[in-house]
Amino acid sequence: MSEISTLPATVVRAGDKRYPALSRGFNQRWIAEPEYVRLVRTPEEVRAALGEAVREVPEDPARTRITVRAGGHCYEDFVCGEDVRVILDVSPMCGVSYDGSMKAYCVEAGATNRHVYGHLYPVSGKALPGGSCYSVGLGGHVPAGGFGLLSRQYGLTVDYLYAVEAAVVDEDKNVRLVVARRDDEDPRLRELWWAHTGGGGGNFGVVTRFWFRGLPQPPEQVLLTALAWDWKEFTKDEFATLVTAFGEYFRDHQDPSAAAGKLFAMLKLTHVSNGQIGLLAQVDVDDPDGHRAMAGFIAALDGRIGPSATKIRSVMGEHFVHMDVPRVMPWLTATQVLNSRGENRCGKHKSAYLRKPFTERQITAMWTYLGKERYTEYANKQALIQVDSYGGAVNRPPYRTAARQRDSILKVQYQVYWPKHDPREDTHIAWIRDIYRATFEATGGVPVADGEITDGCYIGYPDVDLNDPCWNTSGQSWETLYYKDGYAKLQEVKRYWDPCNVFRHGQSIRPGTGR
Missing domain, CATH: 3.30.465.10 (Uridine Diphospho-n-acetylenolpyruvylglucosamine Reductase; domain 3)
Structure with a gap:
């Protein structure tokens, strides 16, 4: 001991x-x-x-x-x-083990992605398809319906969640530990399990442990590519061509059994002051078509624009990958290379799910606020729109989770960072609010759920502006934007398991009124 x-x-x-x-x-x-x-x-x-x-x-x-x-x-x-x-x-609770009684891998809620990748994979050959940032804790990542570079190939983290343990508070403020399984005979416990498959963290109790079944084996090796284009070489038409090509590629490659359907990429649409637009991509090269898929993907983007591809020379949001050429490496090594820098800065984030590629109107708004021609009075190298590939195995039925966005092809994260005590804090926040509202102006300043192009927002990137009628004039509440048709059920789970509303914040689930 x-x-x-x-x-x-x-x-x-x-x-x-x-x-x-x-x-x-x-x-x-x-x-x-x-x-x-x-x-x-x-x-x-x-x-x-x-x-x-x-x-x-x-x-x-x-x-x-x-x-x-x-x-x-x-x-x-x-x-x-x-x-x-x-x-x-709960960060001291970071154990990773196999539970024979559950026939599942047990991960404590304080474990980070680093613990799971570095401890689970070496001893089991298994992996959780989670995020690229090593320091993110599973206590928040999993209940939000976390995703990562393996998700197009294997689905969301919650697709493998078998059970969850949580400390819950009853109406008399007594606290007990409960274990909720997806196949529990008690429907209330099944509902509590379901609520942790996309209902957000900090809503129902204190999660202590997760159990996962059927975890996939990641590829032995992947091909990792990092490249960039210099902003100074872009015209508006070339910018539109690049953004459109990215969206069309993932619209057209959604089969997770094909190499191109496994390929994951992040397009870093930075503010012009950064100097470059970046691209990170990874594909499974255990698949014999992996190299061909990567070559086809790069050609689909770089082959359609005039600017010449070069190295990434700067930090772009939470990533900085400096590589001379595409490189084949073991999966765990590639995951370590892509690990976010994790700098402690101030920041503001917004999100969107896209069912189709960006429209011409949306691309024009992004081009405008990224500062190439207009709004040049604002400059921040760490202001960007990160467009992630999505779908594939994520969109493969059946859908038994509280994560409801299951037919999108892209997942978008608007990001802006600044140092502590920066006197321009209000200016940075104004920029991200303005570019987001302009991008989704046609639908009330937000990416509406069940829309023709968009499908709401990701609770893992919370944004309290969605509560504010100054920034959300869509007619859809933040609850709908995050949870769609699942919110009423989440309210009932909340009413039963947290009747005193102990766990509350600016976008917590509100207790239901009873059945």
């Missing part, structure tokens, strides 16, 4: 040297001043800590929320905010 495991539960309060670091997350915009941060190491410690927290009387009536931190990557103030009283930090 390790020395750490025998120590008493760790409580960190103001005045402790650890307090400033543990009261904030990845996004430096959000810094809390909780009464304390409690680091928990076991499910039983979680149960006890939560039970204690819900019975305490707040020292400050303005700070009443109890929040949960895993990797600390929440983009809004849902975990670290001015109204937070207690942060339960």
